[in-house]
Amino acid sequence: MIRLRLDHQRPARPRALMASALLAMLAASAHPAAAQGTPTAAAAAAIVHQGNARGAPPCISCHGPKLEGLAAMVSPRIAGQSAAYVVAQLDAFAGGTRRNAIMLPVATALSPAERQALGTYLSTLSPVAAPASDSAPPPAAVLRSGERLATRGRWAAGVPACDQCHGPGGVGVGAAFPPLAGQSSAYLAAQLDAYRQGTRPPGPLGLMSTLVSRMSDADIAAVSAYYQRQPPAAATGGRP
Amino acid sequence: MKFSTSVGLAVAGVLVGAGAAYVALRPAAPAAPPPAAAAAVAAPASPAAFVPPLDSLIPNDEFGQEVRRGQQIFTQTGLYAKQYTGNTLACANCHIDAGRLAHSAPLWGAYVSYPAYRSKNKRVNTFQERMQGCFRFSMNGRAPPLGDPVLVALESYAYWLSTGAPVNVALAGRGYPKVPKPAMAPDYARGQGVFTQHCAVCHGPDGQGQRAAGAQVFPPLWGPESFNWGAGMGDVANAAGFIKANMPLGLGGTLSDQDAWDVATFMDGHERPQDPRFAGTVEKTRALYHEGPTSLYGTTVNGVLLGAHAVPPGGSTRGAGSPPR
Numbered sequence A: 001m002i003r004l005r006l007d008h009q010r011p012a013r014p015r016a017l018m019a020s021a022l023l024a025m026l027a028a029s030a031h032p033a034a035a036q037g038t039p040t041a042a043a044a045a046a047i048v049h050q051g052n053a054r055g056a057p058p059c060i061s062c063h064g065p066k067l068e069g070l071a072a073m074v075s076p077r078i079a080g081q082s083a084a085y086v087v088a089q090l091d092a093f094a095g096g097t098r099r100n101a102i103m104l105p106v107a108t109a110l111s112p113a114e115r116q117a118l119g120t121y122l123s124t125l126s127p128v129a130a131p132a133s134d135s136a137p138p139p140a141a142v143l144r145s146g147e148r149l150a151t152r153g154r155w156a157a158g159v160p161a162c163d164q165c166h167g168p169g170g171v172g173v174g175a176a177f178p179p180l181a182g183q184s185s186a187y188l189a190a191q192l193d194a195y196r197q198g199t200r201p202p203g204p205l206g207l208m209s210t211l212v213s214r215m216s217d218a219d220i221a222a223v224s225a226y227y228q229r230q231p232p233a234a235a236t237g238g239r240p
Numbered sequence B: 001m002k003f004s005t006s007v008g009l010a011v012a013g014v015l016v017g018a019g020a021a022y023v024a025l026r027p028a029a030p031a032a033p034p035p036a037a038a039a040a041v042a043a044p045a046s047p048a049a050f051v052p053p054l055d056s057l058i059p060n061d062e063f064g065q066e067v068r069r070g071q072q073i074f075t076q077t078g079l080y081a082k083q084y085t086g087n088t089l090a091c092a093n094c095h096i097d098a099g100r101l102a103h104s105a106p107l108w109g110a111y112v113s114y115p116a117y118r119s120k121n122k123r124v125n126t127f128q129e130r131m132q133g134c135f136r137f138s139m140n141g142r143a144p145p146l147g148d149p150v151l152v153a154l155e156s157y158a159y160w161l162s163t164g165a166p167v168n169v170a171l172a173g174r175g176y177p178k179v180p181k182p183a184m185a186p187d188y189a190r191g192q193g194v195f196t197q198h199c200a201v202c203h204g205p206d207g208q209g210q211r212a213a214g215a216q217v218f219p220p221l222w223g224p225e226s227f228n229w230g231a232g233m234g235d236v237a238n239a240a241g242f243i244k245a246n247m248p249l250g251l252g253g254t255l256s257d258q259d260a261w262d263v264a265t266f267m268d269g270h271e272r273p274q275d276p277r278f279a280g281t282v283e284k285t286r287a288l289y290h291e292g293p294t295s296l297y298g299t300t301v302n303g304v305l306l307g308a309h310a311v312p313p314g315g316s317t318r319g320a321g322s323p324p325r
Helices: A002-009 A015-030 A041-050 A083-095 A103-108 A112-123 A140-151 A185-197 A204-212 A217-228 B002-006 B062-075 B107-111 B127-138 B149-161 B188-203 B236-246 B257-267 B282-289
Strands: B116-118 B123-125 B210-212 B215-218
Touching: A041 A112, A083 A103, A083 A112, A140 A217, A185 A204, A185 A217, A204 B188, B062 B149, B107 B127, B107 B149, B123 B127, B127 B149, B188 B257, B236 B257
Parallel strands: none
Antiparallel strands: B116 B123, B210 B215
16 A cells, blocks of 8 residues: 555656665664654655654645645645745744644654655655635636736735745745645635734745735635636746 | 937936835825926825726727737736847836836836936937837847837837826826935945845845746846846836835835845846947946946946946847747
8 A cells, every 4th residue: 555655656766666665664663763864755755654653643644645735634735845845834833933733743753854854755746736625616706806816916905916926826936935826725725814813934024924914804715716726836946 | 220329228217217205105195396307297296196997997999909918018028029028027027016006117107208308318208219228228138119019019008007197297106216325325245135134035045036837936136137237227226216115025115225225236236238338348338328326337346347247238139148948
């Protein structure tokens, strides 16, 4: 079962290599001290699918079998995410600045080296869009309003277009501007609310907490519904 | 060659120098009296900036199609006016909200100000001639011929955005604000600190911007893919005005005057494509077009004589430059 999942995530990897990687991972989990070294991609894959010996559960249990995110759990797609962004979020969960009851113990159970290895590994995976979280599509007017905010902003209220920082269609830009495309609307709306409540760090230059203060609940719902319907793209370095 | 003589230094000039003393973005305050050179009468006392019509009001007819085409060129210049564009910038990089935003050189502020005499080329320029300058300098490309479909579309968009605006009036919010000279002389090293703290997250530690999905998301601020030495943004005073009012994006008005001047000095203290009016030597070109303390062209910054190592102007329109990637 595990082998099949690994093959799915990393189709280019020869089976023999996978097998030896699995062995290495089993060894690592049998000897927790080994995980304190420099975990490999295989070790990161093991955490994704099995968790670690210090109690971190498998990532797939909440983020879905393809790490596509599960709307029902309000968990984001993490496949194809920028490595630096993942590490920053895990650090923020562990440090308590991004307040999340589920991720606090998970991140705490991951060593800094494991967080780094996970970030690197996740950035190599192909992103898969989360299934729609809203059972019935929102009214066309809501999607149009979301599209307008996403692509043009509302400058009269000081709100830039989301795409101006998160890239065309919200594909994500570099480490500071995560992808919005293909994330569940439930997750996106929860994050915007978290910025508003101050339960997640305000983002670079405090941008997100400032901008969300200029948005209404209806804006948040509309823009979240819009981005859920945009196709995700593979992580890019964001450099020229 | 008509275009090389008809378009002067793209610096602020009429577009920007209208003298709207810097005021908070919201609410807009009345503009200060314009200098005589602006050839426009003072705006009637009105506390509110002009509000252009909503996109949803673009008519569904032949004219409306032209307006939409102009808006596309304005926001995705490299895609829709590729033949005249030599870098990876777009008009909307420096004219925020697709040319609508006050204090970001809005199109409605410019459109009603032409034809106008420009001291830079010592003659009266039409609005199309003014836009030729944008392509030649800011876009590091080449000027579309007068009447070219690209200019007609852009003019249509600017005209439509100006619906209801009075003609030949220096509207509040036109151009970029004039930021008072700061207490300390603008400084490159201090500007580098401002850049690292406030700008690098988007424009990158090397100022070359960031791309995603085949598009330039954050523009390069210097180097071969940025505006050339003839562009208005290469003037430190002009850049300080844009930065103070509009940067960081979404946080306009938060930098101090000192920070704005310092970081503008840092940005404009880097090499960029050569001034298309290059007169044989950097010294001569500076004497002709870059006199005064607000252009660093022809001065030595960090041991580099700016302009001496500039790549030729024209970028990808020369067929030799780096094409938009």
